[in-house]
Amino acid sequence: MSSATLPVIPLPYPLILLPTARATIPIPGDAGETLLHLVQESDAQPVVAAVPIPSAESDVLHDWGSSARIVRLVRPPRTGTPSRDRSRPYLLTLHGLSRVYLPNAKDSQGKIGDLLEHKVELHTNNALPTAEAASTFKAAALKLLDRLVKDAASDTKRDFYMKLATMTDEVSIQRTPWMADMLVANLNAEYADKLDYLSAVEPDDRLSRATAMMVKQTSISEVSRKIAQSVDESLSKQQKEFFLRQQMAAIQRELRDLQRNPKSPTSELDEADEQVDAEDMAEMRSKIEAMAKDSEERKMAVREWRRLKRTPSTSVESGVIRNYLEWLTAIPWPTSVSSSHLATTAALRDRDFMAKARQQLDADHFGLDKIKKRLTEYLAVVRLKELQSEKEARMAAEKEAQLQSHAGEASSQNASLESEARPADPESPNKALVKVSQGTSTPSAPIPLPKKKGVKGPILLFVGPPGTGKTSLGQSIARALGRPFQRISLGGVRDEAEIRGHRRTYVASGPGNIVQALRKAGRPDPVILLDEVDKLASSNFHGDPGAALLEVLDPEQNHSFNDHYINVPIDLSQVLFICTANTLDTIAAPLLDRCEIVHLSGYTYDEKMHIARKFLLPKQLQANGLTTDHLELTEPALLRIATHYTREAGVRSLERAIGAVVRFKAVGWAEYCDSIGAEPDTLVPHSEGETVVGAPAKQYKKVVEEDELEQILGIARWDEEEREREERRGLVYGLVVTGMGEGGILPVETTVVPGSGKLKLTGSLGDVIKESGELALSWVKTHAYDLYITKSPSEDPLKNPDPIDIHLHLPSGAVKKDGPSAGIAMTCAFVSLLTGACVPSNVAMTGEVTLRGRVGPVGGIKEKVLGAHRAQITTVILPWANRKDVEHDVPPQVRKAMHFVFVRTLDEVLEAAFGKGVIGWRRNISLVESRL
Numbered sequence: 041m042s043s044a045t046l047p048v049i050p051l052p053y054p055l056i057l058l059p060t061a062r063a064t065i066p067i068p069g070d071a072g073e074t075l076l077h078l079v080q081e082s083d084a085q086p087v088v089a090a091v092p093i094p095s096a097e098s099d100v101l102h103d104w105g106s107s108a109r110i111v112r113l114v115r116p117p118r119t120g121t122p123s124r125d126r127s128r129p130y131l132l133t134l135h136g137l138s139r140v141y142l143p144n145a146k147d148s149q150g151k152i153g154d155l156l157e158h159k160v161e162l163h164t165n166n167a168l169p170t171a172e173a174a175s176t177f178k179a180a181a182l183k184l185l186d187r188l189v190k191d192a193a194s195d196t197k198r199d200f201y202m203k204l205a206t207m208t209d210e211v212s213i214q215r216t217p218w219m220a221d222m223l224v225a226n227l228n229a230e231y232a233d234k235l236d237y238l239s240a241v242e243p244d245d246r247l248s249r250a251t252a253m254m255v256k257q258t259s260i261s262e263v264s265r266k267i268a269q270s271v272d273e274s275l276s277k278q279q280k281e282f283f284l285r286q287q288m289a290a291i292q293r294e295l296r297d298l299q300r301n302p303k304s305p306t307s308e309l310d311e312a313d314e315q316v317d318a319e320d321m322a323e324m325r326s327k328i329e330a331m332a333k334d335s336e337e338r339k340m341a342v343r344e345w346r347r348l349k350r351t352p353s354t355s356v357e358s359g360v361i362r363n364y365l366e367w368l369t370a371i372p373w374p375t376s377v378s379s380s381h382l383a384t385t386a387a388l389r390d391r392d393f394m395a396k397a398r399q400q401l402d403a404d405h406f407g408l409d410k411i412k413k414r415l416t417e418y419l420a421v422v423r424l425k426e427l428q429s430e431k432e433a434r435m436a437a438e439k440e441a442q443l444q445s446h447a448g449e450a451s452s453q454n455a456s457l458e459s460e461a462r463p464a465d466p467e468s469p470n471k472a473l474v475k476v477s478q479g480t481s482t483p484s485a486p487i488p489l490p491k492k493k494g495v496k497g498p499i500l501l502f503v504g505p506p507g508t509g510k511t512s513l514g515q516s517i518a519r520a521l522g523r524p525f526q527r528i529s530l531g532g533v534r535d536e537a538e539i540r541g542h543r544r545t546y547v548a549s550g551p552g553n554i555v556q557a558l559r560k561a562g563r564p565d566p567v568i569l570l571d572e573v574d575k576l577a578s579s580n581f582h583g584d585p586g587a588a589l590l591e592v593l594d595p596e597q598n599h600s601f602n603d604h605y606i607n608v609p610i611d612l613s614q615v616l617f618i619c620t621a622n623t624l625d626t627i628a629a630p631l632l633d634r635c636e637i638v639h640l641s642g643y644t645y646d647e648k649m650h651i652a653r654k655f656l657l658p659k660q661l662q663a664n665g666l667t668t669d670h671l672e673l674t675e676p677a678l679l680r681i682a683t684h685y686t687r688e689a690g691v692r693s694l695e696r697a698i699g700a701v702v703r704f705k706a707v708g709w710a711e712y713c714d715s716i717g718a719e720p721d722t723l724v725p726h727s728e729g730e731t732v733v734g735a736p737a738k739q740y741k742k743v744v745e746e747d748e749l750e751q752i753l754g755i756a757r758w759d760e761e762e763r764e765r766e767e768r769r770g771l772v773y774g775l776v777v778t779g780m781g782e783g784g785i786l787p788v789e790t791t792v793v794p795g796s797g798k799l800k801l802t803g804s805l806g807d808v809i810k811e812s813g814e815l816a817l818s819w820v821k822t823h824a825y826d827l828y829i830t831k832s833p834s835e836d837p838l839k840n841p842d843p844i845d846i847h848l849h850l851p852s853g854a855v856k857k858d859g860p861s862a863g864i865a866m867t868c869a870f871v872s873l874l875t876g877a878c879v880p881s882n883v884a885m886t887g888e889v890t891l892r893g894r895v896g897p898v899g900g901i902k903e904k905v906l907g908a909h910r911a912q913i914t915t916v917i918l919p920w921a922n923r924k925d926v927e928h929d930v931p932p933q934v935r936k937a938m939h940f941v942f943v944r945t946l947d948e949v950l951e952a953a954f955g956k957g958v959i960g961w962r963r964n965i966s967l968v969e970s971r972l
């Protein structure tokens with residue numbers, strides 16, 4: 041340490057000059073001039089003391105400063121007027137050398153420019169620091185520099201810090217205090233710390249203070265980097281989201297403006313999206329909360345709800361989850377018993393339930409007595425089982441509630457005993473409290489609503505031709521039970537997923553039609569009609585829809601039906617399933633096995649007339665805005681519509697034709713009202729018609745006569761066929777049931793063509809029908825001699841006198857035909873062709889033949905007979921074994937209107953078909969049989 045007197049340059053707050061550092065400060069012109077003299081006078085660069093003023097409020101000098109060499113003193117170029125030239129400031133650059141101490145600094149005040157000379161102590165300590173202090177400092181410094189290099193905003197800064205790091209790394213122990221000064225001078229440290237550091241003369245002290253500053257600085261820069269980074273990240277994300285949202289809002293605004301008609305009033309469609317969204321979410325939330333506790337569906341809903349909350353609302357995934365949740369919450373889960381459901385149970389308890397059910401069935405359908413009887417039984421069973429299962433469920437619930445209340449009381453007693461016995465236990469009173477509160481709360485808790493067992497009744501399968509009322513019977517059942525009705529059409533369903541839904545991984549996946557029907561019904565116990573189960577595609581590469589249906593219908597499995605989309609077991613046991621089909625042939629055996637079949641075979645003309653008058657006409661009048669005052673269909677007109685314009689087992693075409701008549705009259709009535717200037721709803725027509733006096737002479741006649749039908753409905757469709765049906769050689773009418781379950785007549789046409797004794801069969805025939813054709817011909821060939829076709833028993837009728845082929849054809853060629861029931865019709869056709877005798881065109885027949893000439897029974901008698909009746913056939917030849925079917929199934933009025941011949945053998949068939957004695961026999965039948 042040495043003393044000297046140096047001019048002091050006060051450094052105003054917050055300036056500080058550390059040894060090794062450089063600083064440039066402005067000084068007033070006068071002081072500058074003085075310093076300039078000093079510089080000019082001295083040989084070397086003069087040394088001054090740069091002492092900081094540590095406070096902005098006072099001018100008192102700090103007691104530590106730095107001796108500094110004047111490196112530069114310059115006056116910046118002139119900007120002001122010459123008069124103020126002396127006061128122009130100088131720029132003084134100083135280079136710090138060593139620490140100086142001002143012994144009487146406290147008494148000395150200073151202002152920049154004062155340049156008072158002060159006595160100072162110069163502290164240049166060249167002692168060696170300890171190795172430990174040096175290495176600690178180095179490590180701290182390197183760490184900080186490393187951080188600064190990484191965070192450097194520019195390349196120049198980075199290079200600078202790197203240079204410092206290299207220097208620090210390479211500096212010797214002796215030079216570490218110098219290095220510390222250097223680093224601290226260049227650090228962005230706090231003023232107070234730097235001031236404090238200025239007073240550290242001892243090398244170790246200097247190093248330790250510098251180390252502390254380095255560590256502090258490192259942590260500050262690390263924290264600030266982290267904050268900057270997170271702020272940066274969130275800012276950029278927020279900015280991005282904000283930007284995208286703004287864009288989306290702008291696009292939606294534009295679209296709304298485009299779509300909105302400025303004149304139209306604001307609708308709910310214009311409501312703010314966010315509001316609608318929030319309402320939807322709130323609704324969904326309350327639905328989830330309403331789900332039964334601990335149920336699978338609730339767990340799944342909660343899980344998905346949480347996922348939805350975590351997912352950004354604009355993402356695709358969010359839409360998928362929301363869609364799923366909407367479905368999940370929309371399904372009427374059986375665990376939530378709605379008030380309307382309870383109302384149904386009340387309806388079942390009604391003592392007049394059965395009478396009302398009968399009334400309902402009668403009100404909806406005419407005839408069908410047997411079916412209605414069966415349905416009444418069915419409804420009675422459903423009612424009894426339903427009430428029984430509800431009773432059981434209620435008893436079980438009450439029992440459980442009682443058990444819980446006992447358990448609660450017991451535990452509350454135990455709890456109080458426990459608390460009395462161990463009062464010292466600090467946990468004991470709390471436990472007792474909990475148990476007591478559990479025990480007392482249970483009896484007052486509501487008894488849970490009973491969970492009913494499903495009604496495992498038979499599944500009804502209505503089979504019959506189209507339009508026979510299968511669907512509407514299903515609706516009647518639902519009405520009688522007071523349950524919602526849903527119809528699922530299975531026609532053409534090829535994909536199992538249509539029944540079971542698609543897994544959620546599929547794009548645009550959704551639940552199957554069972555879940556859709558449940559959602560629409562809004563209750564867990566609707567009547568679901570599975571329409572056209574016979575049209576369900578068989579197993580294919582899309583899965584097996586039939587198998588899925590089995591699961592739905594099987595009472596053992598359907599309490600936990602698994603829809604792939606919903607993926608939570610759904611209890612279908614309370615759903616009443618009813619199936620319909622046109623034919624049983626295409627229904628898989630396991631499915632058929634689960635159903636109870638109810639046949640609806642079609643209506644007679646008489647029934648159709650009743651149905652038309654009681655149901656179809658009023659329905660059509662109402663649908664077309666007319667009343668019975670406006671239209672009257674005469675009996676012959678209605679019969680003509682039924683017989684000549686429609687020829688089907690059901691009543692759908694009849695309804696359509698009646699609808700056409702009603703619409704025709706509606707147009708007439710409207711025109712008439714317009715022509716007389718009256719309101720259509722205030723005027724009632726006279727039965728004989730109204731004629732307006734004067735032009736325009738419009739007339740309205742409310743009665744529709746038979747002869748007007750051609751004008752309204754066009755030429756009758758079936759007139760033509762009637763005229764065409766003629767008695768011809770080789771032509772016989774057989775009876776068939778079509779794939780739709782509809783009966784009718786089918787001409788069997790045969791003709792002779794030159795050939796070599798072969799039989800040609802055409803008309804999309806199956807193997808069985810082809811075989812029965814060959815069988816029939818063989819029988820005829822065998823008996824050609826007996827039937828006077830050939831002259832000797834050994835002659836072949838197809839070879840002698842000329843070789844011929846027989847061609848048999850069954851129109852319509854495009855429709856597939858099979859089965860053995862055309863056997864007797866084919867035999868008659870061959871006999872007619874070879875003998876020349878004709879079968880009258882009002883005769884039709886069905887029956888299987890054997891090679892022995894026996895006639896075997898066939899199916900579909902009711903449909904066939906009704907079809908024949910519709911086709912104006914008067915004589916029907918049927919197998920003897922089918923007599924009971926006619927007795928049981930064919931309505932009496934049809935039986936009365938037709939002549940039935942029941943046959944056991946082919947000779948009886950020939951006699952019935954051609955007439956007694958027309959076909960001669962050389963021998964009697966017993967001989968024929970014995971010969972075979």
Ligand SMILES: Nc1ncnc2c1ncn2[C@@H]1O[C@H](COP(=O)(O)OP(=O)(O)OP(=O)(O)O)[C@@H](O)[C@H]1O
Pocket residue numbers: 404405406407408504505506507508509510511512513571620621622651655690691692695
């Ligand atoms: N016995 C009947 N009494 C009154 N209306 C009937 C009767 N039978 C059928 N209908 C009426 O005939 C129309 C057709 O009936 P529905 O739709 O039930 O036929 P379907 O047998 O289901 O036919 P599909 O097999 O084509 O589905 C309905 O309007 C129905 O009300």
